[in-house]
Amino acid sequence: MPMLEDPSVKYDAFPPIHLPNRQWPSKVLKKAPRWLSTDLRDGNQSLPDPMTFEEKKAYFHKLVDIGYKEIEVAFPSASQVDFDFTRYAVENAPEDVTIQVLSQCREELIRRTVESLKGAHSATVHLYLATSDCFRNVVFGLSQEESKQVAVKMTKLVRELTKNDPSQSATNWHYEFSPETFSDTNPDYVLEVCEAVKAAWEPSVENPIIFNLPATVEMSTPNVYADQIEYFATHISEREKVCISLHPHNDRGCAVAASELGQLAGADRIEGCLFGNGERTGNVDLVTLGLNLYSQGISPKIDFLDLNSIIDIVERCNKIRVPERAPYGGSLVVCAFSGSHQDAIKKGFNNYSNQLAESGNKNVKWKLPYLPIDPTDIGRTYEAIIRINSQSGKGGSAWVILKNMGLDLPRPLQVDYSKAVQAQAEEKGLELTNAELCVLFEKTYYVGSETPYAYELVDYSVTSAKAGVRSISVDLRIEGQAKTIAGAGNGPISAFSNAVEKDLGISIDVKHYHEHSLGEDSNSKAATYIGAVLKDGLTVWGVGIHEDVSQASFLSLISILNNLHYKK
Template sequence: MYNNSVCIPFFYAKSALAIESTMSLSCAVSLGQQCSPQATKCSEFGETVLVANEQYNGMLKDPSKKYKPYKPLNLPNRTWPDKQITSAPRWLATDLRDGNQSLPDPMDGEQKYRFFKKLVELGYKEIEVSFPSASQIDFDFTRRLVEEPGLTPDDVWLQVLAPCREDLIRRTVDSLRGAKKAILHIYLATSPCFRQIVFNMDKKQSLEKAVACAKYARSITKDDPSMAGTEWQFEFSPETFSDTEPDFAVEVCEAVKAAWEPTVENPIIFNLPATVEMSTPNVYADQIEYFCTSMTEREKFVVSLHPHNDRGCAVAAAELAQMAGAQRVEGTLFGNGERTGNVDLVTLALNLYTQGVSPNVDFSDIPSVIKLVEECNKIPVNERWPYGGALVTSAFSGSHQDAVKKGFALREKAGATDDDEWRMPYLPLDPKDIGRNYEAVIRVNSQSGKGGAAWIILRSLELDLPRGLQVEFSKVVQKETERVNRELRPSELVTLFEEAYHLKSNPRFNLIDYNITTDRSQSPAPPEPGKALSTTNLKRRFTGIIEIDHVQHAITGTGNGAISALAAALSTLSIDLDVVDYKEHSISQSNEGGLGREVKAATYIQCTAAGSKHQVWGVGIHADVVQASLIALLSAASSFLTSRAGSPAPFRPIRSNTLTNEDLQALEQLTASPETATANGGLSVKVNIDGLTRQAEQ
């Protein structure tokens, strides 16, 4: 063996395949790529060999040689797994201290003040504002909060941090002189790693230093008559608590508690940080429960948490540790902090909120919070960050979109209000509760299905598309998203729908003028004398002028209703469509002048071409429900011709000598007036039927 390498006889290792058959290589690639064996002499074989490393490019195949597993605490009688979080903890926001010190470009005084003001606005009552002994900017900022009237509300505690050094503690206390409410926070790392590597101290020396600093802090704060105008709280952090021997952490904190002499009314705060996250969250919870049950005078201290996110479990660790007895949590908005950051206070708060527990902080306008955090930290909030990310309420997957759409439809049908129980597929939180709207809930790309596009059309145009139309339009959307190779914005999707179903652009079929009458020629018997003829069972006659590709045609036809009569009329032009599905509903749209709204009918018609399985949909919108239906059928006819682009329409223009007397009379009645109102609200002159026929033939 040569330094974690395997020797392979050169005569056998003439190819990568030979090497792979000799040993289990970490990368099955040809020589000269990742494995890079080297030729050398090996006493084991007495000849030239290839040496293949037993590791990846950087990672060890056996990491146990370098890293040791974290030893969990033996706590067989733990009780925290049976607990529930039923109330919010005390929150401490440390964005201005822990968060700020981790920024490549720390905040200036004005940015810190803006951030402080936002934290107060959100409802945070304990704010760690600075590390006064670390910089003049921090010291001056603290003095500004103390001295300027109105900057710090009377119910907000200003917390400052200092290490266990008397000169730095003095400087820190000086920054708070004159404050109404102040928390002095001192820390000392107590883990074996820090005792041995950083401080070169044993347990006794660490304990003595912690006690001496606590006594000194007491002497210049609550025992100093000149500080009587300030209400003091004292916080001690055995830094690296999660890597400290549990019994030693208890021993140190007992000694500090005795030095400070807290009361039930003014308990000491023991902040127990996972300075570096080193274990699974349940281990941290065990450590917190052990501490809470091992310490004396439980009513005289508050257990505070300060989890970091090195393993990505800070939120879970904080929640389990609260179940284990912690009453206070320190963190930052969206988890800013050293390395992978602190625990995210936003996630913790809204996790409580979605379980029906008030977090006692207000994120009703989360967009404004994100904006300020990004401006001051100069770090963007990740788009997938819980609650705050731009995409967390968005669904791209077709099945997700369909479920969300159905959920909203059910709420609307039930008349649900903002206060009613929230049960929504894929959305644990109502976006409106945090200042977001429903427009971004569904986003459409090439992975989206019918539900996503239908949702946006419903929200934008109030059109509740039938399922068949959803399926057809989703194919149009799929084609367009693949063409542009990106997500479609809602406005683009609306335009695509309007173009596909001819709601804005001129369709190939345009209804110029029409009349619907009862076809009395097919009455089975004349009415009795003195009585009117019942037309209930009589057919309807459509008579009208339509424009096809800018050429007007006079058409007429009869059917059981207006739609079938128009279909029969279209068949005279060899446009043979059978109606197979019909849906309609009312919508409310703005007037043309934009001064009000009016109720209109929205109609959807699905047709098949005669003798074909090809299906098309048409959409019509009009204040008159009958005309909306006619427009929808012509929209379907336009779609039918569009689907056969390049093929001329097989028109068979009617001739006046082929019309029945009833048809001729109907057409003459339609065009008898010199000016006749057209279907789209315009005016048309008297139509010459034979002239239209000749024009169509040409």
């Protein structure tokens, strides 16, 4: 069989930018960029089933509610539906929200586009024209000079219809121009076109022109894109009158990195979609970019505290599921199944809680294993953090019991309970829910059930026979039959154990005892945990919960008796 040719021979390496004194590698992000959501335009056009009018309305209001101030809503010249929705956005946008629309560089389309924005408080007209050799030669058949003249002519038309038209003076007009396929265009030609467009528009420092420098198709590593951005930013004239906007696509899976490096290189604004919806592999993910800033101590100026509600509307309107492993938004990204991960997270939460208590405030810096940001900052509860399956360890299941039942299990009991958890998970073949783990704990240690167990504590009395010796009389119900046992010891627990051995013939040698309160007031219940060593050397654990600490201890011993009875 003939050997197939290596497909790589069809492709050329992307040429680097000559930028010997690049500055972006030594810079750090210090503030959030201006954001543009293009979910309703670029995102919507990429959906197999575009949003309905009602879905677009719901999505628009969600974007406004969480804080986006610039929203690209439609391609109003493309259809009556897009035109009508632009009118809806114009009529319903708060005064501090800028409505942006897109158009090709064609006169009739531009006129229709500007018409859709009539009466807006603040509006951006966005024109695009492909500038790369590939698109100019293959798609449009235009020379470099011809393309530049089209861009200038259409920019002048937008100016004539907007900021130069006295009847449009009530609107704060902005202009954005995209040299489409920027990342595949000679950087000097991009500058030539943009300088000509800027001269035609005549921006000001107060109202700069927006130059969108898109990775229309992601074709290089993020560092090359950053070089392209820095080259543009340091060579365009009147930089103070220019807003550099980035619109990275994700063809190589590097859109987030490209956006962040592009900001270091001089970009002022990022365009993208919630969770990265868009053509092919998508636009850059605005949620990931925003929450990455959180983890660096920078506010994204967008409210992600109720991330689940954002996920809900994106999935409902896009009809595309947010993947379980999507950064931040995925249902699995803040949870751990691995035992070692769970143990580290549990210890991290304990340490963080101790630091908060010691400091007396909530300004302790977040430093937890495996969790770059606090899940509660995106509306996730502890239930989403640790999830239990057959790969989980003792720390995870103990964390679930602590958070759901308030029981802080001692380490040896954690080990004991984890065996029951693993057996149950292996039998089920799926992860165990928090509710299932709590029921399993109650069944394993015979606590909290309304159904009578084999051994029940009815009543008891403790007396001091002589100095250092306690006597106890215990009324039990054993498989429904009443029985009284009696014993003595140097304390209530040892006296109870002595009564069990003397009258029931069961030897219980208490080796582990732990207790804690289940609350902070005087009426709180106490939880006790007793580990007893049997004659064969095995350790059996019991758990007791009661308002009275002594009775809670006796219930732990009853728990041990039930454990022995049912596992004979």
